[in-house]
Structure formats: structure tokens, C-alpha cells
Amino acid sequence: MAGFQGxxxxxxxxxxxxxxxxxxxxxxxxxxxxxxxxxxxxxxxTDGTSTGTFDWDGLHAxxxxxxxxxxxxxxxxxxLGTTWRGVRVSTLFDVVGVDDLPYALVTSYGGYTTNLxxxxxxxxxxxxxxxxxxxxxxxxxxxxxxxxxxxxxxxKSAKWVSRIDLVEEDTPGxxxxxxxxxxxxxxxxxRYHGD
Amino acid sequence: MSHYVDGNAVxxxxxxxxxxxxxEGSLECAGCGSSHAIAQTRVYLRCPGMVLRCPECGGxxxxxxxxxxxxxxxxxxxxxxxxxxxxxxxxx
Amino acid sequence: MTDRPSPxxxxxxxxxxxxxxxxxxxxxxxxxxxxxxxxARTLVLDVPGxxxxxxxxxxxxxxxxxxxxxxxxxxxxASGPGxxxxxTVQEVPGGEVSPYLVRDIAVxxxxxxxxxxxxxxxxxxxxxxxxxxxxxxGLAPLRAMWRAAxxxxxxxxxxxxxxxxxxLYAVELAERVAAGDVSATVHLSRADVPDDTERAGTPLQAxxxxxxxVASTTVTQALTACGGTEADPGVFVCGPxxxxxxxxxxxxxxxxxxxSVRAERFG
Numbered sequence: 001m002a003g004f005q006g007x008x009x010x011x012x013x014x015x016x017x018x019x020x021x022x023x024x025x026x027x028x029x030x031x032x033x034x035x036x037x038x039x040x041x042x043x044x045x046t047d048g049t050s051t052g053t054f055d056w057d058g059l060h061a062x063x064x065x066x067x068x069x070x071x072x073x074x075x076x077x078x079x080l081g082t083t084w085r086g087v088r089v090s091t092l093f094d095v096v097g098v099d100d101l102p103y104a105l106v107t108s109y110g111g112y113t114t115n116l117x118x119x120x121x122x123x124x125x126x127x128x129x130x131x132x133x134x135x136x137x138x139x140x141x142x143x144x145x146x147x148x149x150x151x152x153x154x155x156k157s158a159k160w161v162s163r164i165d166l167v168e169e170d171t172p173g174x175x176x177x178x179x180x181x182x183x184x185x186x187x188x189x190x191r192y193h194g195d
Numbered sequence: 196m197s198h199y200v201d202g203n204a205v206x207x208x209x210x211x212x213x214x215x216x217x218x219e220g221s222l223e224c225a226g227c228g229s230s231h232a233i234a235q236t237r238v239y240l241r242c243p244g245m246v247l248r249c250p251e252c253g254g255x256x257x258x259x260x261x262x263x264x265x266x267x268x269x270x271x272x273x274x275x276x277x278x279x280x281x282x283x284x285x286x287x
Numbered sequence: 288m289t290d291r292p293s294p295x296x297x298x299x300x301x302x303x304x305x306x307x308x309x310x311x312x313x314x315x316x317x318x319x320x321x322x323x324x325x326x327a328r329t330l331v332l333d334v335p336g337x338x339x340x341x342x343x344x345x346x347x348x349x350x351x352x353x354x355x356x357x358x359x360x361x362x363x364x365a366s367g368p369g370x371x372x373x374x375t376v377q378e379v380p381g382g383e384v385s386p387y388l389v390r391d392i393a394v395x396x397x398x399x400x401x402x403x404x405x406x407x408x409x410x411x412x413x414x415x416x417x418x419x420x421x422x423x424x425g426l427a428p429l430r431a432m433w434r435a436a437x438x439x440x441x442x443x444x445x446x447x448x449x450x451x452x453x454x455l456y457a458v459e460l461a462e463r464v465a466a467g468d469v470s471a472t473v474h475l476s477r478a479d480v481p482d483d484t485e486r487a488g489t490p491l492q493a494x495x496x497x498x499x500x501v502a503s504t505t506v507t508q509a510l511t512a513c514g515g516t517e518a519d520p521g522v523f524v525c526g527p528x529x530x531x532x533x534x535x536x537x538x539x540x541x542x543x544x545x546x547s548v549r550a551e552r553f554g
Contacts (some may be wrong), residue, residue: 003396004350004387006358024381029198030242032253074243111255155243175243179260179267192262199528201552204361207347207404211310218406234407240554279406 012080014070016186019078025132026077030174034109034160038144041109043128047166052096056144059128062087062095067125069150071157072186084148086129089164090122101166105173106147109160114173115182116149116156118166124151128161135152141155153184153191196245202236205245208259209233212266222247226254239240309338312349315400317392318371323455326378327424328389329365332541334372334400340430342367343409343523343551346374350384353529360384363428363525363551364403367435368412372400375455377424408523408551415521416441416513420501420534422526423448426455428551433469441520444471444511447501447530450478451491461490470512474501506537516542521549528552 007020015021038056045052053140064085072078104116129148130137137143142159151154155175176182181190189195210217220233229251236247236256244260249272256272270276288323319331349359352357366373378389380526383536410417410432417436419429426446442463448454454473463469473493480496497505513520524534539545 003333003353004384004391006350006352006356007383026241027198028242028245030239030244030258031248031255033198174255174258175260177271178244178258178269179262180243192260198554199552201408201550201553202406203345203405203551204553207310207361207401211308214307216307216310216406218404229348232407286379 002190014080015078017189018070018191019072019076019186022079024079025079025141026073026075028073028075028154029140029159030112033108033140035139036109036144036160041144041160041162043092043145043161044163045092045098045166046103046164047096047098049099050097052092054092059087059092059130059145060171062091063131065127067127067129067148067150069125069148071148071150071154074153074155074180074184074186074191078186083133084127084129085131086127086145086148088126089126089147092128093166098166101168102116103167103170105165105167105171106158106161107163107165108158109162112160112174114158115171115176116152117170117183120149120152120156120183121164124149126150151185153181153186155180156184197221198241199237199239199248201234202234202238202247204231204240205238205247205259208261208266209247209257209268212268213278215278217278221277222249222256222273223254223275223277224249224254224256225274225276226256227252228274230275230277309403310401312399312401314397315372316397317394320392320394323375324453326389327375327453327455329373329375330392331366332372332374332398334431337372337545338403339368339370340364340366340372340403340431341405341409341411342435343428343549344403344405344431345428346372346400346404348384348388349399349401350387353397358384359546361404363431365427366432367431370434372403375427375430376425381475382499398504407518408525408549410435410521410523413521414440416443416518417520418443418445418509418513418520420445420506420509420522420526420538421447422530422534423453424455425524425526425530425551425553427525429523430456430459432523436468438468441513442469443512443520444469445474445501445505445509446471447474447526448478449476451481451496454491457490457494461493464493471495472497472505472509474499474505476500501534501537503537503540506534507541510538510541510543518542522547523549523551525551526553528554 126149146159147161210286239246247257260267315332315334318333321329345363362374365375376388379385421429
């Protein structure tokens with residue numbers, strides 16, 4: 001008798017510490033799935049002075065970029081080589097002309113929030129994603145549009161994103177206030193406050 | 196698709212976190228003011244923690260996160276937590 | 288001072304002061320395994336110091352892998368007061384814990400357990416009729432309840448399963464129906480009702496079977512069999528969340544105050 005093993009925890013150089021590989025795409029949510037049609041969706045970006053709002057067509061006007069990347073959930077699963085399409089957050093920031101304030105608070109339809117540092121949104125691959133593996137992003141995965149910040153644990157990639165506030169002072173979001181790490185780098189295993 | 200279960204599922208963890216048996220406890224929602232048994236809350240477990248939501252308004256009442264075998268409880272959406280007194284043991 | 292017995296009743300009313308002892312993790316040893324359906328089985332556990340449980344309560348079960356990885360799940364107790372702890376586990380395809388409990392764990396092996404837990408979805412055996420509505424493995428806590436029921440009061444069971452082979456406790460239900468303790472209606476959501484020759488000699492012979500999802504007529508009849516709303520029945524619904532929502536809707540349609548329904552949704 002082998003006894004309880006849990007899920008197989010495979011070894012792969014691309015896997016951050018403490019993660020296992022999954023082939024499916026688990027649905028994680030802290031609340032009801034928001035079901036929004038593209039027509040209902042809007043994203044507002046503001047630094048308190050300059051404000052811009054993008055609807056579905058307004059977002060698509062910038063053209064969609066393809067990104068193939070690994071994603072890591074703090075609940076220990078990782079998925080390698082996922083392909084997304086969307087618009088870079090930095091493009092939208094440039095269009096609105098926001099100031100380089102040091103922090104961002106991201107809000108979703110349904111009230112979920114998460115906080116990030118500005119550089120995590122503009123210096124790496126962060127995008128507003130609308131397609132996953134060649135298909136429109138499903139509601140349960142955050143469609144019609146979610147934030148994707150693939151170099152951080154996935155709770156930072158807010159589903160059903162509705163608003164990005166650039167701010168001078170850092171404010172913890174939903175999971176950050178509940179004890180999760182403020183930054184959430186999977187390769188540094190920044191899971192919890194104090195890690 | 197419904198991703199929630201009933202509050203019963205977290206009574207063990209929640210009771211341990213607060214150090215008292217919450218089996219017959221009730222919550223008053225800070226969002227809408229309704230009162231209900233903890234067992235009646237809608238609990239989301241498929242996420243990085245346990246999220247207890249009001250069965251009336253859907254607002255977040257309690258978030259529980261287990262960190263290194265310790266439970267971190269955030270009661271941000273709770274106006275009042277009412278804990279029933281321990282029951283007389285049935286055997287004594 | 289001479290020894291004087293305390294006035295009768297004084298000691299008996301003493302409150303238990305440390306109510307959390309039962310929430311410490313304890314070793315539970317599998318004493319008996321009962322195959323219930325092709326993908327569900329009941330584990331009867333030997334738990335040193337088990338205090339007994341109230342019908343409807345549950346326990347948390349924790350498994351630890353050799354590398355320290357742990358997984359915790361809640362399972363309803365299918366056992367009533369005065370019985371050893373028993374869990375009926377339905378295998379969730381692709382699940383992490385249930386396949387191990389349904390396929391692998393054997394007698395004399397151990398899990399960690401804490402409980403019993405719960406004071407809301409419970410039946411303490413008051414003198415009231417009992418209406419028990421269960422979907423799939425939602426019958427588990429309801430078994431504890433019909434075992435704890437007052438024999439003088441009606442107990443009405445409505446069960447929903449995909450097909451006859453998935454019905455938990457078919458033998459026990461049939462025996463209780465034959466004995467006149469329980470009346471039971473079983474809906475087959477994805478199968479036809481087997482004909483009399485197929486049912487002959489099986490527990491299904493004693494049960495009322497209906498094709499399709501639980502219908503409003505079944506719920507109305509069940510409520511009537513309990514004496515109607517004026518009989519103030521204890522109403523318990525357990526099953527997947529969508530099933531529970533549908534049943535509460537039907538019960539409300541039959542005239543019951545939905546707030547009087549005690550529900551246990553498991554996702």
C-alpha cells in the first residue's frame with residue numbers, strides 16, 4: 001500500500017518551488033463568477049488626474065498581442081506554456097497619459113481587489129487578456145477581460161478587471177489584507193506576509 | 196455553475212481559529228445588516244483561502260487563510276459575531 | 288464535614304468548559320469498509336475517545352503524504368448517536384482525496400480526524416416529522432437522521448440519483464420502508480425506471496422509483512406525508528449546490544417557508 005501521495009509533484013526547471021504541474025485549468029474564485037458580455041465590460045484607468053475608459057472596441061483598437069507564458073497559482077499548481085492574447089497594460093497607461101505613481105490598486109467587477117507595484121504592470125509582460133488558447137476568455141477564467149501578470153502568483157491577475165487606480169500609497173488588496181504576500185513572486189516563494 | 200458550499204464546511208477551522216466552538220454561532224453582516232447562522236454562509240473554498248459570504252447580500256464577511264498551520268482570520272464584513280454558550284455535555 | 292451527596296441534578300447540569308477538545312486532530316483507524324455503490328464506500332472508523340455525534344454533524348479528515356504535503360476535506364457523518372464514526376465517501380473524478388478514500392485505503396490504516404462538528408444542520412430527535420431530501424452522496428448525513436428519528440413520527444425520504452446503481456444505502460432504505468418506519472421516493476435523473484422483473488429480488492422492489500429529476504409533485508406529496516406545513520416537520524436538504532437550490536425552490540412552491548429548510552450544500 002503506497003499510502004496517500006497527493007497530486008504528483010513533477011520536477012521541471014520552469015516550476016517554481018513548491019509547485020506541481022497541472023494540465024487542466026483549475027477555476028479558483030473567492031466569489032460568484034461574474035458573467036459579463038463584452039458589451040457590458042469597461043476598464044477605467046486613472047491616476048486621479050488623468051482618466052481613460054476603454055470599452056471592448058476601444059481595447060481592440062490597439063490590436064491584440066500574443067503572449068506565451070507560464071502561470072503559477074499560490075495554491076501550488078502551475079501551468080506551462082499557456083498562450084494568451086490581449087493588450088499590454090503599458091500601452092493603455094501611455095494612451096491615458098497617467099503619471100508614474102508607484103503603486104496600483106486593481107478592482108474587478110464583483111469587488112475583488114489586488115495591489116501591485118507600477119513596475120510589475122509596465123516592465124514585464126502584464127496585459128489585459130481577452131483570449132486564452134485561441135478562444136475568447138471564459139467567464140470562469142475572468143472573461144471577457146482579465147489582468148494577466150504572469151510573473152506573479154495568479155491572484156494578482158484580477159479576473160473581470162474593471163479599474164486600475166495608480167496611487168502614491170500602497171493599499172493591500174483582498175488576499176494581501178488576508179495574509180498573503182504583498183508582492184507574490186513565485187520563484188521567491190512569496191506566498192504569505194513575511195515570506 | 197455554483198462554486199460555493201455551506202458554512203458548515205469551515206466550522207472546524209473557524210472554531211479553532213477563534214478558540215471556541217462556533218457550531219451554533221451567528222453573524223451579523225456589516226454590508227446589509229442581516230443575521231444568520233455561520234452554517235448558512237456561502238463559503239468559497241476553491242481559492243487561496245476560505246471566504247465566507249453573506250447568504251442575503253453576497254458580501255464578504257470573513258476570510259480565513261491558513262499560514263504555516265496557523266489560521267489568519269479577517270472579519271472585515273462582520274458587524275457582530277454571536278457565539279452560543281457551550282452546551283451541557285450529554286453524558287454528565 | 289461528613290460526606291454528603293450533592294443535591295440531585297446539580298452535578299448533572301455542570302457545563303463542559305473546554306469545548307474545543309474535539310477539534311484536535313486524532314488518529315482514526317479504518318475498522319470496516321462497506322462498498323455502497325461502484326464509486327462510493329463507507330468507512331467505519333475506530334476513534335479512541337469518540338464522543339458520539341448528533342445526526343447531521345460532520346468531521347474534517349486530514350491526509351498527509353510522505354513528503355509532508357497535507358490535504359483536508361469535510362465529510363458528513365453517516366453514523367448516528369451512539370454509533371462509531373462512519374463516513375460515506377463518493378469518489379470525485381480527478382479529486383485529490385476522495386479517490387484515495389474510495390479506492391485505496393484499507394482496514395487498519397489510519398487518517399487524521401477532527402470533530403464531530405456542527406450545530407445547524409443537525410437533528411436532535413425531537414418529536415416532529417422529518418422530511419429528508421438528498422442528492423447523490425447527500426444521503427450520508429440523512430442516514431444518520433433517519434436512524435435518529437422518533438419511531439412514532441413520519442420520516443419521508445426523497446432521494447435523487449443518476450441511476451439505480453448509484454443509490455446509497457438501498458438495502459437499509461428498503462428494510463426501513465418494509466418495516467413501515469420510512470417512506471421513500473427515489474428519482475432517477477438519468478435513467479429509466481427498471482421494470483418489475485429487473486427489480487424483483489433487489490432492494491429496489493420496496494422503493495418508489497420515478498424517472499427524471501425530483502419533481503414538484505414528489506415534493507408536495509412528501510410534505511403531505513409529513514403532515515403538511517402545520518405539522519412543523521424538520522426539513523433537511525443535502526446535496527450538490529445546484530440540487531439544493533432547486534429543492535428549496537420546490538419546497539417553497541409547496542408552501543414551506545424556505546427559511547425553515549436546513550440545507551447542506553457541498554459544491
